[in-house]
Amino acid sequence: MLPLSSYERILVLSPHFDDAVLSCWSVIQDFGEAVDVVTMCGGAPDDGLSDWDDTCGFSSGGEAAAARRNEEARALAGRVGSFRCLPILEAAYSGGEGSGERRAILRDCLTGWVEAHADRSRLLVLLPAGAGLNAADPAAAPGKPKGRGGDGLAWARSLKHRLYLRRTASLRATGLLSHSDHRAARNLALDVLWGSGRADVALYEELPYLWSQPADRAVLAVSRRLGAEALAAERPVDTARKAEALASYASQLGPLDPAGRLIGPAHLPARERFWLLTRASSRGG
Numbered sequence: 001m002l003p004l005s006s007y008e009r010i011l012v013l014s015p016h017f018d019d020a021v022l023s024c025w026s027v028i029q030d031f032g033e034a035v036d037v038v039t040m041c042g043g044a045p046d047d048g049l050s051d052w053d054d055t056c057g058f059s060s061g062g063e064a065a066a067a068r069r070n071e072e073a074r075a076l077a078g079r080v081g082s083f084r085c086l087p088i089l090e091a092a093y094s095g096g097e098g099s100g101e102r103r104a105i106l107r108d109c110l111t112g113w114v115e116a117h118a119d120r121s122r123l124l125v126l127l128p129a130g131a132g133l134n135a136a137d138p139a140a141a142p143g144k145p146k147g148r149g150g151d152g153l154a155w156a157r158s159l160k161h162r163l164y165l166r167r168t169a170s171l172r173a174t175g176l177l178s179h180s181d182h183r184a185a186r187n188l189a190l191d192v193l194w195g196s197g198r199a200d201v202a203l204y205e206e207l208p209y210l211w212s213q214p215a216d217r218a219v220l221a222v223s224r225r226l227g228a229e230a231l232a233a234e235r236p237v238d239t240a241r242k243a244e245a246l247a248s249y250a251s252q253l254g255p256l257d258p259a260g261r262l263i264g265p266a267h268l269p270a271r272e273r274f275w276l277l278t279r280a281s282s283r284g285g
């Protein structure tokens with residue numbers, strides 16, 4: 001189990017309203033008072049309506065943001081040490097514009113949090129791992145079949161390859177792709193924190209994306225890029241209490257989870273998965 005009791009303060013970076021409760025509930029349930037939740041995409045757009053907010057029944061993005069702030073307050077009030085949201089728009093509204101501003105806001109928030117707790121010796125920041133299907137990742141696909149036609153083995157390889165392509169196409173039609181806001185939150189925060197030596201960093205696996213694709217491959221890619229070791233850990237979840245907190249997010253739960261698996265404690269995973277990133281060289285040996 002991730003030895004969280006050795007940390008004096010824990011920050012959960014939540015890309016959207018709901019991600020902290022969806023994926024880091026085991027941390028909130030056990031260390032609530034020591035946990036600060038920051039929602040990155042807490043901004044309210046001036047105009048427009050994303051497909052997602054339309055699906056959730058809102059008439060504008062501003063209305064959706066206001067409703068979700070209220071839901072977040074209901075879910076987290078009294079359950080964590082503090083929660084706040086940053087004035088950053090979701091990718092669905094920013095369209096990737098203003099990434100420099102997004103970076104600056106997040107950097108100020110993270111460095112401010114670290115400085116505010118500089119008197120404490122052990123700080124931990126939890127970041128989304130990027131679970132979910134990754135259509136752009138060439139590592140996801142097996143190599144093109146080798147060998148010449150006419151040979152039985154090549155024919156079998158070719159068939160396997162075609163079956164694989166068909167399977168991934170149908171997965172993409174029904175599964176959840178990893179979210180660009182989650183990957184952005186992770187990468188921007190790692191730019192600030194990794195190597196600063198001022199806080200430990202761990203990745204968390206996200207619901208419901210993990211139901212389409214667990215985070216292992218994303219974690220491997222991140223740790224390779226950083227030259228880090230990723231120490232896997234699982235934490236038990238009080239699923240009844242988690243379902244109770246999740247019920248606060250009424251506007252998103254239905255569309256996010258048509259099968260209703262996020263509402264029933266019996267369907268929620270009994271464990272949440274984390275990976276503590278450490279410098280490969282720091283472990284000695």
Ligand SMILES: [Zn+2]
Pocket residue numbers: 015016019179182
């Ligand atoms: Zn999210």
